[in-house]
Amino acid sequence: MGEPVSTLAAGSVGTVGTVETQYLDLPKPVRMDCGRELHPIRVAYETYGTLSPRRDNVILVCHALSGDAHAAGFSKTPPRDSTRDGFAAEERDGAASKGLGWWDGMIGPGKAFDTDRFFVVSTNLLGGCRGTMGPSSIDPATGKPYGSDFPVITVADMVRTERAFLDVLGIERLAAVAGGSLGGMQALQWAILFPDQVDAIVVIASTHALHPQGVAWNAIARNAIMGDPAWQGGHYYGTGRAPHAGMGVARMVGHVTYLSAPALSDKFGRRLQFADDIRYTITEPEFEVESYLHHQADSFVKRFDANTYLFTSRALTYFDLARQHGSGSLARALEHVSARTLLIAFSSDWLYPPSASKEIEDALRALGKPVEFQVIEAPYGHDCFLLEEARQTPIIRRFLAERQAGE
Amino acid sequence: MGEPVSTLAAGSVGTVGTVETQYLDLPKPVRMDCGRELHPIRVAYETYGTLSPRRDNVILVCHALSGDAHAAGFSKTPPRDSTRDGFAAEERDGAASKGLGWWDGMIGPGKAFDTDRFFVVSTNLLGGCRGTMGPSSIDPATGKPYGSDFPVITVADMVRTERAFLDVLGIERLAAVAGGSLGGMQALQWAILFPDQVDAIVVIASTHALHPQGVAWNAIARNAIMGDPAWQGGHYYGTGRAPHAGMGVARMVGHVTYLSAPALSDKFGRRLQFADDIRYTITEPEFEVESYLHHQADSFVKRFDANTYLFTSRALTYFDLARQHGSGSLARALEHVSARTLLIAFSSDWLYPPSASKEIEDALRALGKPVEFQVIEAPYGHDCFLLEEARQTPIIRRFLAERQAGE
Numbered sequence: 001m002g003e004p005v006s007t008l009a010a011g012s013v014g015t016v017g018t019v020e021t022q023y024l025d026l027p028k029p030v031r032m033d034c035g036r037e038l039h040p041i042r043v044a045y046e047t048y049g050t051l052s053p054r055r056d057n058v059i060l061v062c063h064a065l066s067g068d069a070h071a072a073g074f075s076k077t078p079p080r081d082s083t084r085d086g087f088a089a090e091e092r093d094g095a096a097s098k099g100l101g102w103w104d105g106m107i108g109p110g111k112a113f114d115t116d117r118f119f120v121v122s123t124n125l126l127g128g129c130r131g132t133m134g135p136s137s138i139d140p141a142t143g144k145p146y147g148s149d150f151p152v153i154t155v156a157d158m159v160r161t162e163r164a165f166l167d168v169l170g171i172e173r174l175a176a177v178a179g180g181s182l183g184g185m186q187a188l189q190w191a192i193l194f195p196d197q198v199d200a201i202v203v204i205a206s207t208h209a210l211h212p213q214g215v216a217w218n219a220i221a222r223n224a225i226m227g228d229p230a231w232q233g234g235h236y237y238g239t240g241r242a243p244h245a246g247m248g249v250a251r252m253v254g255h256v257t258y259l260s261a262p263a264l265s266d267k268f269g270r271r272l273q274f275a276d277d278i279r280y281t282i283t284e285p286e287f288e289v290e291s292y293l294h295h296q297a298d299s300f301v302k303r304f305d306a307n308t309y310l311f312t313s314r315a316l317t318y319f320d321l322a323r324q325h326g327s328g329s330l331a332r333a334l335e336h337v338s339a340r341t342l343l344i345a346f347s348s349d350w351l352y353p354p355s356a357s358k359e360i361e362d363a364l365r366a367l368g369k370p371v372e373f374q375v376i377e378a379p380y381g382h383d384c385f386l387l388e389e390a391r392q393t394p395i396i397r398r399f400l401a402e403r404q405a406g407e
Numbered sequence: 408m409g410e411p412v413s414t415l416a417a418g419s420v421g422t423v424g425t426v427e428t429q430y431l432d433l434p435k436p437v438r439m440d441c442g443r444e445l446h447p448i449r450v451a452y453e454t455y456g457t458l459s460p461r462r463d464n465v466i467l468v469c470h471a472l473s474g475d476a477h478a479a480g481f482s483k484t485p486p487r488d489s490t491r492d493g494f495a496a497e498e499r500d501g502a503a504s505k506g507l508g509w510w511d512g513m514i515g516p517g518k519a520f521d522t523d524r525f526f527v528v529s530t531n532l533l534g535g536c537r538g539t540m541g542p543s544s545i546d547p548a549t550g551k552p553y554g555s556d557f558p559v560i561t562v563a564d565m566v567r568t569e570r571a572f573l574d575v576l577g578i579e580r581l582a583a584v585a586g587g588s589l590g591g592m593q594a595l596q597w598a599i600l601f602p603d604q605v606d607a608i609v610v611i612a613s614t615h616a617l618h619p620q621g622v623a624w625n626a627i628a629r630n631a632i633m634g635d636p637a638w639q640g641g642h643y644y645g646t647g648r649a650p651h652a653g654m655g656v657a658r659m660v661g662h663v664t665y666l667s668a669p670a671l672s673d674k675f676g677r678r679l680q681f682a683d684d685i686r687y688t689i690t691e692p693e694f695e696v697e698s699y700l701h702h703q704a705d706s707f708v709k710r711f712d713a714n715t716y717l718f719t720s721r722a723l724t725y726f727d728l729a730r731q732h733g734s735g736s737l738a739r740a741l742e743h744v745s746a747r748t749l750l751i752a753f754s755s756d757w758l759y760p761p762s763a764s765k766e767i768e769d770a771l772r773a774l775g776k777p778v779e780f781q782v783i784e785a786p787y788g789h790d791c792f793l794l795e796e797a798r799q800t801p802i803i804r805r806f807l808a809e810r811q812a813g814e
Contacts, residue, residue: 148689213663213668216696224631227656248634261619287619287724289623297630
């Protein structure tokens with residue numbers, strides 16, 4: 001048994017300080033599920049904390065669709081583009097990767113992923129646009145960016161790339177793999193592909209297979225991007241045009257699905273943007289919620305590559321553990337898992353609802369595997385995994401401490 | 408009191424037979440909320456049943472965003488375009504308006520709106536693209552289609568146009584106004600604008616003000632259309648291009664919001680379109696639900712005008728009875744209503760949830776007004792108002808019979 005939660009949570013909490021994204025080229029090709037090989041794969045990564053002499057304190061943190069390697073601490077410089085003449089470098093402000101990391105509230109001394117104990121590794125996922133090889137990278141065969149010729153990748157491809165990357169760092173075993181949403185899918189995939197190398201997984205606001213409505217939302221977002229003539233069949237790099245209009249719509253759809261309806265009501269209501277009456281316009285945002293969506297879209301298209309959105313969206317809709325590993329049976333897919341599993345879901349998350357995590361819990365429990373499932377009552381929808389740090393922290397700290405105490 | 412439901416529901420049920428859409432030009436201008444006047448307004452309409460000598464058996468049926476005047480019976484010919492050189496006439500197949508009317512299951516002898524008793528009138532709403540004046544109509548001031556210069560209309564403008572149209576027909580009082588979704592908004596608006604001329608309203612799957620998430624979905628749909636370069640600032644008529652890509656995305660968003668997540672799961676699951684495995688493509692639909700959305704989008708863009716979508720979407724997001732008529736108070740907005748009110752909502756409708764109808768019920772009840780609210784447990788989301796005819800019918804028949812019995 002671990003220490004009582006109260007003691008753990010009461011420790012002093014700090015920051016990992018100033019960090020810089022690093023880059024590493026994998027020495028060997030990695031074979032994708034579609035049959036193609038990628039080489040050389042560059043991986044952008046950051047690390048926090050200190051690797052133990054026995055190399056047994058490593059936690060791999062996996063990000064979601066729009067994240068990057070800069071998970072914690074303060075960064076003065078944005079990560080380099082995947083390629084110098086890759087996507088819209090001239091337009092990128094790097095704002096998302098400067099400043100605090102996307103999970104800074106969860107990673108650091110005394111935090112959920114405690115860098116006083118653990119060596120936390122965070123990579124930009126395969127297919128990304130923040131330093132790791134993706135559609136905006138140069139295809140060595142043509143000397144031009146891959147664009148839509150990039151292989152259609154899977155979550156398993158992302159995980160095999162992470163495995164190959166950790167090999168280079170000399171890390172064989174992982175104390176834990178953790179992530180939310182698409183990051184949680186990667187954690188599950190790790191436990192299935194490399195059962196002997198993962199002690200624990202922390203799967204937050206995620207699923208074993210996106211439900212059909214989620215498949216639909218993702219299809220709509222991709223259609224918005226690909227229907228934008230500026231997408232140019234996926235070969236827009238260097239043309240001076242990018243599918244910003246379509247990406248903006250995709251991001252708006254995403255944002256509404258990440259939030260709950262009550263959260264939108266609480267945050268914006270039906271308040272108007274200007275005076276307290278309508279202005280009879282169809283082209284301008286009039287409601288505050290409309291203005292918010294515009295702002296989110298505008299800032300996203302400046303920092304994110306449309307093709308990366310397409311490929312990662314496709315990967316997460318493909319993800320289906322029962323189909324891929326169990327001939328339709330989730331229990332069969334999970335039967336070789338040896339990692340202890342912590343599942344966290346949020347009551348208001350309708351994109352990755354608690355019911356999906358419950359199905360994973362039930363399957364693992366039926367197999368006699370160690371699993372813990374916590375539903376946090378919180379109103380912010382799927383975004384909770386980025387917002388509800390204070391309530392996730394004691395759960396995760398206790399779960400990870402139990403592992404340490406048990407060894 | 409009306410007859411028992413069982414007796415009413417057991418009557419013989421028939422069809423209104425073959426019908427043809429008719430057209431009428433209003434003799435006088437109608438003033439819009441924005442201050443502009445429209446003239447001459449052509450209205451497309453159909454009627455079913457027989458007008459009583461006292462002209463006291465008229466039910467006005469109002470359609471939703473994508474409907475038209477052809478509500479019941481069988482039509483051999485699609486309605487004329489609003490203008491000869493209006494929107495994409497060459498592309499329209501008229502499929503939506505040929506064949507059976509969109510509410511044929513609800514209108515006819517022995518049906519919910521019983522044409523043995525009532526004279527049912529159905530018009531295409533102002534701003535429409537199925538015969539009534541809308542953005543694709545010719546602006547008499549320029550000789551060209553209005554396009555985005557069409558006045559930004561409100562639900563009240565639609566209702567004033569319906570009022571002016573009925574004046575021409577010599578109909579002063581309405582036994583009832585009925586509609587679902589945007590049609591229900593029109594019914595509510597009728598009861599507020601013309602309290603002495605409406606005996607009853609039937610408000611189905613509707614609201615007094617769309618909730619903020621609904622505002623967001625509508626904003627996303629409009630952005631998809633307006634972000635399509637083929638929209639051309641709203642002046643695409645006659646250019647040989649129309650914002651089909653954006654309209655397709657808008658329709659996809661609409662479809663997902665009209666259905667419930669469980670309905671999508673039941674209907675499509677995560678079944679793949681082709682063989683039982685993925686094909687590693689981002690450009691083609693792979694899941695059945697993706698293919699379904701493509702099909703819905705493709706058929707919609709052929710039959711519907713993008714500008715009509717924009718203007719009606721804007722009108723329904725503006726609609727806010729408390730703001731427009733009650734200085735923020737729904738009770739004040741409803742205080743002069745004299746119509747008996749029937750509210751029907753569906754348990755799985757998350758776009759127009761039962762809670763919104765409940766707020767209308769509570770306000771009317773607090774004012775001592777006659778109101779009945781029925782929630783139908785059904786899984787198909789907002790689309791229930793078009794699908795759950797059998798369960799709506801006895802409720803509506805009894806409600807309308809009570810009126811007749813009471814007089």
